[in-house]
Amino acid sequence: MSGASLEASGERSAAVHSNAGIISTGPGTTFYTAPAVRLPPAQTVAGPRGPSNHNLPRPPNALFVGRDDDLKRLGTALAAERPLSTQIVVGLGGVGKTSLTLQYAHRHRARYTTVWWITADSPDAITAGLAALTSRLLPDLAAPATTNALAEWAITWFQTHPGWLVVFDNADDPSHLAPVIGQLDTGHHLITSRRTAGWHHLAQPVRLDTLHPDDATELLTRTAGPYATVESRDAAALAAELGHLPLALEQAGAYINNHGISCGAYLERLRRYPARMFATAYAGSTDRRTIARVWRVTLSTIADRDPLAAEILSTLAWLAPDRLPQDLLAGFGDPLAVDDALALLAGYSMITKMPPHLRVHRLVQAVARTADPADPLRTEEAILAARERAARVLLDGLPEGASIEVPQWARWRSLRPHIEAFMELTPPADDTADVVRLLHALSRFLLDQGHVAQAAAFSERALAGGERLLGPDNPGTLTSRNHLGNIYRAAGDLGRAIPLYESTVADRERVLGPDHPDTLSTRNYLANAYRDSGRVTWSIPLYERTLADRERVLGPDHMDTFLSRNNLASGYRDAGDLGRAVPLFEATSADAERVLGDNHPRTLLFRNNLATAYEAAGDLERALPLYERTVADRERQLGHAHPDTLTSRNNLAGALQETGATGLERAVGLYERTLAESELVLGLEHPRTLLVRNNLADALSQSGECERAVATWESVLADSERVLGSDHPDTLLVRGNLAAGLLERSETGAAGGREAGGVADRERAVALWESVIGDARRVLGDDHPDTLLARSNLARAHRSAEATASVLADCVRVLGPGHPRTLTTRRDLARAHRAAGELPEAIAVCERAVRDSTRELGDDHRLTRTMRGELASLRRKLVTMVTPYGPGASHRVVRTAD
Structure with a gap:
C-alpha cells in the first residue's frame, strides 16, 4: 500500500x-x-512452522467414522508427487464434506508447508480468508493495510512458497474461486461445496454420499453415549429416519446425551415435533449448525433463483425419497423450465438426477414439509399447498382406463411407493377428494396384485373419506363400498363382505334404481359371495334374477349379460347341477365368439370355464382339447406369462392329472413351468402363486414323490398363513392337503419301516384336520362344502364309518344326493365299512353310490367307473382296499367373471 x-x-x-x-x-x-506502511516482499517472509503451520478451525473429530475410503481417495487425488492438484468434494449440506476435509487436513498436515482454511461462501469471505494469512505472517505490519492489499500479498506469498494446501470450504459459486485458483499453481486446493455443477473447468467433483447404515448407527450411538445403550434396532431405526446424514446424526446424538433419553424417545419427539427437533442445537456445542439452519439458507437461495424449483422440491417432499418418476412433473408446465428447475436443485444437491428417476434425501423432504415460523418459504399455508400439489401430481400420473391391465403394472408399481408414502404422511382427517380418489385407485391395484390386507386398509380409508366429503348416498361412496366388499371377499372374510354387499345393493336400488348397471353389478357380486360361502341355494336365484334384468336392460349380447350367464353357469357347476351348467357355458362361449370374436379375453375366459365344466362332468375327451386350445390362444393373444395364460395352464395341468401316469408326468412339468412364471410375474406371495404351489404338491403326491409333496405343502402353508392369514379359505385348503399328505406318508412310510414316523405323521394329520374343521366352522359355517370336506377327511383318517355316515347325511341335506361331494363321501363310507370288515354294509352303500353317480354324472365319469370297480371288488369278497386314502383333490384356479 x-x-x-x-x-x-x-x-x-x-x-x-x-x-x-x-x-x-x-x-x-x-x-x-x-x-x-510498506509490506515486505512476500518471497522474503518465511511461512509458519511446526504445529502452528495451519489455521484449521477445529481439532480432528474424535467421532469420525465411515469415511476411510473417502479419505484414501482424497489422499490419492492430492498425492505429494503432484505439485498442483485441485480436488472438489460436493454433496448435500450436512453430509460431512467439511468434516472429511478437516480430517484430511489434520492427518496430512505434515506433508504441507502451510495448511490454510478459507470460508468461501462469498467473494468477501475469500478475500478475508486470504488476508488472514498475511495477518498471521505479519501481525505488526498488516493492521493498517486494506483487506484487498493483504489478500493480494497472500496470493504472492503462496506463489513464492510451494507445497501448501488451501482449503476453500463451503464454496457457493465456482466463478468466485476461479480468479484465485488461477493464480495459485504451486500447491494443492481442496474445495467443498453443496453445488455439484460448474466445476468442470477446475476439476471433476467427487460426490460425498450419506453414511453406510452401520456407520451411521455407530456415529449416532457414540455421540449419544450411554443413553443409546438400548436395543440396537432403535438406534438403527433412528439413523434410517435421519437418512444416515452425519450432521443430523450428531445433532440427534448430542440431544439424546444432553437430555438423557433413548433413541426411541428421540424418534417419537422427531415425529411429533419435527420443526423444533430440526432446529435444536445442544447446549455447550461450539458448532451451532443444525439441519434447519444449514438448509434454510440453501432453500432460500434456490427460491430466489427459481421459484419453480422451490415449488417442485416442496411437492416432492410428500413422496417417497427414491425412484421418483421424473415424468410426474409434467404438470408443472414448460418442460424446459422444469428441466432448469431440476438442474438447479441437483446443483445444490437437493435432489439427485437418475434418469428417468429422481432421488431426494429423506431429511431434505422432512425439512421441506415441516412448517417453520422463521422460514417464509415454509409457512403452514405453503406446506398444505405443496401437499395438495403432490396429490394432484400422483392422480395425474395414474394409468388411464377403468380396468387395470398387465401392461400398466410397471407404471402402477413405480407409483405405489409414492402413493403409500403420501398416505402415511397425510392424516386421514385431512383427506381431500383427490386423496380419496388416489386411495381407491391404489386399493384396486393392490387387490389385483393379491395384496388384500393393504388393499383393505386403503379402501376403508377411502370409504371413510368419501362418506365424510360426499355423503353416504353419493354414487362414488357407493362404489367405494362395493369395492371394499370385493376386497373382503378376496380375503375370504365373507362375514364382512356379504353384509356390505347386501347393504350396498339396497342403497343402490334406493339411490340409483333397481335397473341401474351399478345396482346389477353389486347384486352379481353378492351372488358370488353367497356361492363362496357355500350358500348355492341363495346364489343361484340371485344369479338368475340378475341375468334376467341384464338381458332386459342391457340386451342379450351385452358384455355384462355374458358375465351373468357365465356366473350362473358357475353356480350350477358348483351346485353339482352339470346338466344345466354345461349347456349354459356352451351357449355363453358360442355367443361371445359371435359377438366379441374368437380371441377376445372374455371369450377365452368363457372357454376356459367351459372346459372346467367338462372336467367336472368327467368328460376329459372334451375338456383337455379345450384347455389346450385356450392355453395356445391365450399365449398367442396375451403372452405366455400373462396371468390368464397361467390360469389356463394350471387348469390344463389339473385335468392331465386325471389321465394316468403319462398325463401326470406332463402335469408336473406344466405346474413347475407355471409356478416359475407366476413367481416372476405375480410375485412369490401372490395368492395365485401359492395356489399353483399347492397344486404342484398334489401332483407330486399323486406321482409318489411324497417327501417333496409334504415339504412343498409345509412351505405353502407357512406362506399362506403369513400372507393371507390363518383363517383364509385357501389357507384352510392347504392345511387340509398337508394333513392328507402326512397321512399318505404315514401309510407308505410304515410299509418301509418308518413305524414311529408313521404314527407321528398320522397324529399330526389328525390334529391338522381337527384345526381345519374348527376354523372352517367358525369362518365358513357348519354347512360350507369345505367344512364338510374336512370332516370327511378326518373321518377317513380315523377309518370311522359312523363319522363318515354323519358327514354323508349333512352332504345330502346341504348339497343334495347327486352332488359330486356327496357321491365321494358315499364312496368313502363304503370304504370305511370294508376296512372294518363289514362287507354287506359296504356293498349296499357302494351299490347306492354307483346308481347315484350313474344317474347324475353318467356311465363314463371317472367317479362312476371308480365306484363300479370297487363294487366288483367287494362282490369278489376282496378285503384289501383298492386305493389308500390320499390327499384331497387339487383346488384349481377358476376365475370368476365379476
Missing part, C-alpha cells in the same frame, strides 16, 4: 482513501496521521 493511512473523528469528519495533505471539515476536528 502506498500513501498514509488516515483516521478522522468529530462532527462532519471525512475519511479519505489516499491524501497527500490534511483537510479540515469543521471546528473541533482532530487528526491522527498513521505512518506509511
Whole structure:
C-alpha cells in the first residue's frame, strides 16, 4: 500500500482513501496521521512452522467414522508427487464434506508447508480468508493495510512458497474461486461445496454420499453415549429416519446425551415435533449448525433463483425419497423450465438426477414439509399447498382406463411407493377428494396384485373419506363400498363382505334404481359371495334374477349379460347341477365368439370355464382339447406369462392329472413351468402363486414323490398363513392337503419301516384336520362344502364309518344326493365299512353310490367307473382296499367373471 493511512473523528469528519495533505471539515476536528506502511516482499517472509503451520478451525473429530475410503481417495487425488492438484468434494449440506476435509487436513498436515482454511461462501469471505494469512505472517505490519492489499500479498506469498494446501470450504459459486485458483499453481486446493455443477473447468467433483447404515448407527450411538445403550434396532431405526446424514446424526446424538433419553424417545419427539427437533442445537456445542439452519439458507437461495424449483422440491417432499418418476412433473408446465428447475436443485444437491428417476434425501423432504415460523418459504399455508400439489401430481400420473391391465403394472408399481408414502404422511382427517380418489385407485391395484390386507386398509380409508366429503348416498361412496366388499371377499372374510354387499345393493336400488348397471353389478357380486360361502341355494336365484334384468336392460349380447350367464353357469357347476351348467357355458362361449370374436379375453375366459365344466362332468375327451386350445390362444393373444395364460395352464395341468401316469408326468412339468412364471410375474406371495404351489404338491403326491409333496405343502402353508392369514379359505385348503399328505406318508412310510414316523405323521394329520374343521366352522359355517370336506377327511383318517355316515347325511341335506361331494363321501363310507370288515354294509352303500353317480354324472365319469370297480371288488369278497386314502383333490384356479 502506498500513501498514509488516515483516521478522522468529530462532527462532519471525512475519511479519505489516499491524501497527500490534511483537510479540515469543521471546528473541533482532530487528526491522527498513521505512518506509511510498506509490506515486505512476500518471497522474503518465511511461512509458519511446526504445529502452528495451519489455521484449521477445529481439532480432528474424535467421532469420525465411515469415511476411510473417502479419505484414501482424497489422499490419492492430492498425492505429494503432484505439485498442483485441485480436488472438489460436493454433496448435500450436512453430509460431512467439511468434516472429511478437516480430517484430511489434520492427518496430512505434515506433508504441507502451510495448511490454510478459507470460508468461501462469498467473494468477501475469500478475500478475508486470504488476508488472514498475511495477518498471521505479519501481525505488526498488516493492521493498517486494506483487506484487498493483504489478500493480494497472500496470493504472492503462496506463489513464492510451494507445497501448501488451501482449503476453500463451503464454496457457493465456482466463478468466485476461479480468479484465485488461477493464480495459485504451486500447491494443492481442496474445495467443498453443496453445488455439484460448474466445476468442470477446475476439476471433476467427487460426490460425498450419506453414511453406510452401520456407520451411521455407530456415529449416532457414540455421540449419544450411554443413553443409546438400548436395543440396537432403535438406534438403527433412528439413523434410517435421519437418512444416515452425519450432521443430523450428531445433532440427534448430542440431544439424546444432553437430555438423557433413548433413541426411541428421540424418534417419537422427531415425529411429533419435527420443526423444533430440526432446529435444536445442544447446549455447550461450539458448532451451532443444525439441519434447519444449514438448509434454510440453501432453500432460500434456490427460491430466489427459481421459484419453480422451490415449488417442485416442496411437492416432492410428500413422496417417497427414491425412484421418483421424473415424468410426474409434467404438470408443472414448460418442460424446459422444469428441466432448469431440476438442474438447479441437483446443483445444490437437493435432489439427485437418475434418469428417468429422481432421488431426494429423506431429511431434505422432512425439512421441506415441516412448517417453520422463521422460514417464509415454509409457512403452514405453503406446506398444505405443496401437499395438495403432490396429490394432484400422483392422480395425474395414474394409468388411464377403468380396468387395470398387465401392461400398466410397471407404471402402477413405480407409483405405489409414492402413493403409500403420501398416505402415511397425510392424516386421514385431512383427506381431500383427490386423496380419496388416489386411495381407491391404489386399493384396486393392490387387490389385483393379491395384496388384500393393504388393499383393505386403503379402501376403508377411502370409504371413510368419501362418506365424510360426499355423503353416504353419493354414487362414488357407493362404489367405494362395493369395492371394499370385493376386497373382503378376496380375503375370504365373507362375514364382512356379504353384509356390505347386501347393504350396498339396497342403497343402490334406493339411490340409483333397481335397473341401474351399478345396482346389477353389486347384486352379481353378492351372488358370488353367497356361492363362496357355500350358500348355492341363495346364489343361484340371485344369479338368475340378475341375468334376467341384464338381458332386459342391457340386451342379450351385452358384455355384462355374458358375465351373468357365465356366473350362473358357475353356480350350477358348483351346485353339482352339470346338466344345466354345461349347456349354459356352451351357449355363453358360442355367443361371445359371435359377438366379441374368437380371441377376445372374455371369450377365452368363457372357454376356459367351459372346459372346467367338462372336467367336472368327467368328460376329459372334451375338456383337455379345450384347455389346450385356450392355453395356445391365450399365449398367442396375451403372452405366455400373462396371468390368464397361467390360469389356463394350471387348469390344463389339473385335468392331465386325471389321465394316468403319462398325463401326470406332463402335469408336473406344466405346474413347475407355471409356478416359475407366476413367481416372476405375480410375485412369490401372490395368492395365485401359492395356489399353483399347492397344486404342484398334489401332483407330486399323486406321482409318489411324497417327501417333496409334504415339504412343498409345509412351505405353502407357512406362506399362506403369513400372507393371507390363518383363517383364509385357501389357507384352510392347504392345511387340509398337508394333513392328507402326512397321512399318505404315514401309510407308505410304515410299509418301509418308518413305524414311529408313521404314527407321528398320522397324529399330526389328525390334529391338522381337527384345526381345519374348527376354523372352517367358525369362518365358513357348519354347512360350507369345505367344512364338510374336512370332516370327511378326518373321518377317513380315523377309518370311522359312523363319522363318515354323519358327514354323508349333512352332504345330502346341504348339497343334495347327486352332488359330486356327496357321491365321494358315499364312496368313502363304503370304504370305511370294508376296512372294518363289514362287507354287506359296504356293498349296499357302494351299490347306492354307483346308481347315484350313474344317474347324475353318467356311465363314463371317472367317479362312476371308480365306484363300479370297487363294487366288483367287494362282490369278489376282496378285503384289501383298492386305493389308500390320499390327499384331497387339487383346488384349481377358476376365475370368476365379476
